Amino acid sequence: MTKTAKPPLLPTALPMLDTPAAVIDVPRMQHNIRRMQSRMDALGVRLRPHVKTSKCVEVARAQIEAGAAGITVSTLKEAARFFDDGVTDILYAVGMVASKLPAALALRRRGCDLKILTDSVASAQAIVAFGAEFGETFEVWIEIDTDGHRSGLVPEGDALLDVARVLHDGGASLGGVMTHAGSSYDVDTHEALVAIAEQERAGCVRAATRLRDAGLPCPVVSVGSTPTALTAEHLDGVTEVRAGVYVFFDLVMHNIGVCTADELALSVLTTVIGHQADKGWAIVDAGWMAMSRDRGTQKQKRDFGYGQVCRIDGSLVPGYQLSGANQEHGILSREGEPDLDIVARFPIGTLLRILPNHACATGAQFPEYHAVAPDRDLAVWSRLHGW
Amino acid sequence: MTKTAKPPLLPTALPMLDTPAAVIDVPRMQHNIRRMQSRMDALGVRLRPHVKTSKCVEVARAQIEAGAAGITVSTLKEAARFFDDGVTDILYAVGMVASKLPAALALRRRGCDLKILTDSVASAQAIVAFGAEFGETFEVWIEIDTDGHRSGLVPEGDALLDVARVLHDGGASLGGVMTHAGSSYDVDTHEALVAIAEQERAGCVRAATRLRDAGLPCPVVSVGSTPTALTAEHLDGVTEVRAGVYVFFDLVMHNIGVCTADELALSVLTTVIGHQADKGWAIVDAGWMAMSRDRGTQKQKRDFGYGQVCRIDGSLVPGYQLSGANQEHGILSREGEPDLDIVARFPIGTLLRILPNHACATGAQFPEYHAVAPDRDLAVWSRLHGW
Known part of the structure; x- marks a missing residue:
């Protein structure tokens, strides 16, 4: 994935959220909405x-x-x-x-x-x-x-x-x-x-x-x-x-090639809760209940496991993914060689944001989104569940 | 899967539910609870x-x-x-x-x-x-x-x-x-x-x-x-x-070998909404939003796709599975040779019940269960969502 050139987004309220939480980057969402609307207008x-x-x-x-x-x-x-x-x-x-x-x-x-x-x-x-x-x-x-x-x-x-x-x-x-x-x-x-x-x-x-x-x-x-x-x-x-x-894009769309990494507007805020240091694992509180079981990138050109790791400001941590997931545990690891400095890199309590494979499926795991924009506080946006 | 010897369970209220719906077979659930409790007591x-x-x-x-x-x-x-x-x-x-x-x-x-x-x-x-x-x-x-x-x-x-x-x-x-x-x-x-x-x-x-x-x-x-x-x-x-x-068991547990098919207590009630007759497909209104994206049987000895098909009374329809799923569409087909009589077998409007791969993941897709028991009306049991 390419790195974003845009300034990172870190509302001061984000670290106050209970994790896991579904976070919408509102400027990215608005950009995506404008991008599609202007294309349809042109067509x-x-x-x-x-x-x-x-x-x-x-x-x-x-x-x-x-x-x-x-x-x-x-x-x-x-x-x-x-x-x-x-x-x-x-x-x-x-x-x-x-x-x-x-x-x-x-x-x-x-x-x-x-x-x-x-x-x-x-x-x-x-x-x-x-x-x-x-x-x-x-x-x-x-x-x-x-x-x-x-x-x-x-x-x-x-x-x-x-x-x-x-x-x-x-x-x-x-x-x-x-x-x-x-x-x-x-x-x-x-x-x-x-x-x-x-x-x-x-x-x-x-x-x-x-x-x-x-x-x-x-x-x-x-x-x-x-x-x-x-x-x-x-x-x-x-x-x-x-x-x-x-409106959100996701890793599947990124693999298909219709969006850049800095257009992904939905992520899951998560906390590092433990490690298996000798395996190079950090354990986070975003498991499959938060990310969904969607493994849509599994068959694509790049498999992101259960999601791509970002820092709390939304910037990518290249090569780090959720490589496994239980219901409330995600296993965060580096592709390829294990990161034996994982404890120092992501200490317990570290907040991270995980980009999902499939925004529709990940969003469905949450009763609400937390919408973040640089110029105002977090907003809670309710999400419909069920039939 | 072995066929059940138990009498089928068909409360008259089941066809009145909006689909998709998560249905608990209460006698099976109570059986599963007694089975585990008596084993723990014995141990x-x-x-x-x-x-x-x-x-x-x-x-x-x-x-x-x-x-x-x-x-x-x-x-x-x-x-x-x-x-x-x-x-x-x-x-x-x-x-x-x-x-x-x-x-x-x-x-x-x-x-x-x-x-x-x-x-x-x-x-x-x-x-x-x-x-x-x-x-x-x-x-x-x-x-x-x-x-x-x-x-x-x-x-x-x-x-x-x-x-x-x-x-x-x-x-x-x-x-x-x-x-x-x-x-x-x-x-x-x-x-x-x-x-x-x-x-x-x-x-x-x-x-x-x-x-x-x-x-x-x-x-x-x-x-x-x-x-x-x-x-x-x-x-x-x-x-x-x-x-x-x-408490519910599921197809993953069945593949592991710790339950029989007639112990599976959670299913998704669904309606046939269309067909692709030449492919042997029935389209049902249980897609991955209802079944979840869990494909836990994919790596097991038998892959049930997105779930095993049952009649509305809970009896198995051997060999018929949800072989594919979009968000609100499930593709129901026969293993192996396509069923070219699929339209007659499952006409539009037919109610079916789908046994899930993973009860924890499928249940999470629903705000409530519909609990069915032979001796009383359907009960609606609320389910917790989110964090």
């Missing part, structure tokens, strides 16, 4: 951030203030929370099933402009039947599969038109098509990312074209993942982009 | 369950009603919660540091019989200095390393006596020695487990003997992990055992 598309990364209203507010148009959520509980905070344009980006329609209806009845998603005739039929029963015109988007990694209908198949007709003929509002190029997480060269971004764009635009050619409405063409959003060469035919993890 | 030792697995007062109450003597916690927040629920004898089983002493003092001043832990002269000095300053006699246990996997002092080293003398001479109450054979998670034969259990017992007893031979008190000799607790052939010299995950 001529709207940005609909995926709030599943932060699950935090203060973070979403910062995204909206910077220009985001609506949000994407991964659960209906998120939709309710962010709607309560004043966000009305919300896409629930997981396939709808009958059992969740009452909760979706309740949100719409309260005034939420909730859009729901499907990729099957069966669910489309359930949506229109429920809509007819309760007199509700649901706005439904159709999920498109552009890389075979998860859900969605292929752009060229018959099922796309079948589903669209069930919705349209059944009285639902056909809002558009959406896709997510999850396979962008599996590559780490600019060329490969550009290719996946183009595949994502072209596939989703093709699906929209097929719907329109069949006389069906398709106002929205929604694509996105953080890696493809940051590498797409153009987004012709696309109306909006969804991306989530860019 | 002539006290049982101090580790509540880090459930973080739930109703579960701990069931353990105490069955005969447990005190509890073990992994955070001071757990200590406060369980003390508020009436538990007074609490071991905080993570090495103490100076910054956490005020919280420990506050608990003791409220009447909590909190025992704290150390494995270093530096922390021992901090404890006695703080105790002297605030007029508090802390009860301190010394952590022993019997298998090199994490923290602790080796039984034969000078440091053991050094730490003990700092504590004793400084006015702390030397409560005893404790060890945790974490390496028992790395084996899967009875013979290997018996050997690790004996190494754990013998090392901890040896440490106690050295303290006593030096004229120092050592009333408690505490060992434990679920695998060693269930396989130790005798516990001569040991006074208490700590174990946590036995």
Whole structure:
């Protein structure tokens, strides 16, 4: 990882926190938000951030203030929370099933402009039947599969038109098509990312074209993942982009190559609680309960274990990682040769910050974030938990 | 996995839950509690369950009603919660540091019989200095390393006596020695487990003997992990055992060989939300946010992906697993050949239950459990989150 050239950030209140604690570097977060928004502005598309990364209203507010148009959520509980905070344009980006329609209806009845998603005739039929029963015109988007990694209908198949007709003929509002190029997480060269971004764009635009050619409405063409959003060469035919993890970035994104080390805005503050000096280990109070079990860098070009070690001011300590983790114990060690001076380097009581593999997973381990900015005290930002 | 011979458990309320949901099979949990308690009774030792697995007062109450003597916690927040629920004898089983002493003092001043832990002269000095300053006699246990996997002092080293003398001479109450054979998670034969259990017992007893031979008190000799607790052939010299995950068990424990499939008491209720029929995939709404990112069976004799599929009544569907997971999407597939009848087998809306790799990690993803028993309605049991 490259070293940061920016001045370190050390609010005087940071050493007062109980550890482990999830710390947001607010200037970095704001930089990341501006970076993505300005790129979307330049590409001529709207940005609909995926709030599943932060699950935090203060973070979403910062995204909206910077220009985001609506949000994407991964659960209906998120939709309710962010709607309560004043966000009305919300896409629930997981396939709808009958059992969740009452909760979706309740949100719409309260005034939420909730859009729901499907990729099957069966669910489309359930949506229109429920809509007819309760007199509700649901706005439904159709999920498109552009890389075979998860859900969605292929752009060229018959099922796309079948589903669209069930919705349209059944009285639902056909809002558009959406896709997510999850396979962008599996590559780490600019060329490969550009290719996946183009595949994502072209596939989703093709699906929209097929719907329109069949006389069906398709106002929205929604694509996105953080890696493809940051590498797409153009987004012709696309109306909006969804991306989530860019707001914090993480070591997985760093390995993919779409951020620098000094853009990582989420870290876990931890205390050194012991050593195994002959092994070169420091034991810290950030175990997997704090870091999460996510080992997303394991298959990437550089494996960071359970996280990269930084000093309390956020500056990197190159070569030092959490190499192992129990529930409340992290094992901090040097790559390669053991550091036999580990006790002197990181005495008991030393505060460190650990950059996580995957910001969405690490954030989820904490009920709240501690947001730090140089010009003000720590702020506590609550985070949504559960369903 | 072997099939269960027990009658399936299907409270009528289960299909009413929002999914994903963490479900406790209460009869199985009670069976697991009785099994461990009766084994400890037969071995002539006290049982101090580790509540880090459930973080739930109703579960701990069931353990105490069955005969447990005190509890073990992994955070001071757990200590406060369980003390508020009436538990007074609490071991905080993570090495103490100076910054956490005020919280420990506050608990003791409220009447909590909190025992704290150390494995270093530096922390021992901090404890006695703080105790002297605030007029508090802390009860301190010394952590022993019997298998090199994490923290602790080796039984034969000078440091053991050094730490003990700092504590004793400084006015702390030397409560005893404790060890945790974490390496028992790395084996899967009875013979290997018996050997690790004996190494754990013998090392901890040896440490106690050295303290006593030096004229120092050592009333408690505490060992434990679920695998060693269930396989130790005798516990001569040991006074208490700590174990946590036995209360629910999980697929990792099943692979280790210390439980049968019908003892797994925690599962995640999930709904089928879609398919990729040509790949033999069903998509469910339990992704890694519900299951956790724990892939503990990956290195074991059988890899269960993100979990083993069961019907809603808890009966196994052999060969079907969550083979992949995104945040709110699980990919359910058959091992080996794709199931091209997956749509008919698991139609959209089907409710399933997924057995997790690691109960401690999966439970942590949920704010509450839904406890099911055949003779009564579902109960909602809250779960502690964060630090």
